[in-house]
Amino acid sequence: MNVYELKPKISSQKSFYGKALVIVEDSGRDQLKSYNSIVCVVEANGKITKLEYPNSQTTNKHIREYLSQRFNVRISTMKDIKVLLEQFGQLNG
16 A cells, blocks of 8 residues: 655645545555545546545545546536546446
């Protein structure tokens, strides 16, 4: 397992100050942890199996940044997330 801090590349923000972490499991599964909650899970095959959105404004920024980097697309709005989910989503529950 590898854990790293999500760094803004798309957002104009300088840093997330350690509040957004990406946990990469040995299986290749990624989890985005914002503050103390897992808010997004992407399986090794690229399927999004968990997404808690909308959320607080800051957590939403973390989610948009993570998905933008993970899928190499610009995610700016809820509509962008819906389009991404149509292509990569397989949410459980």
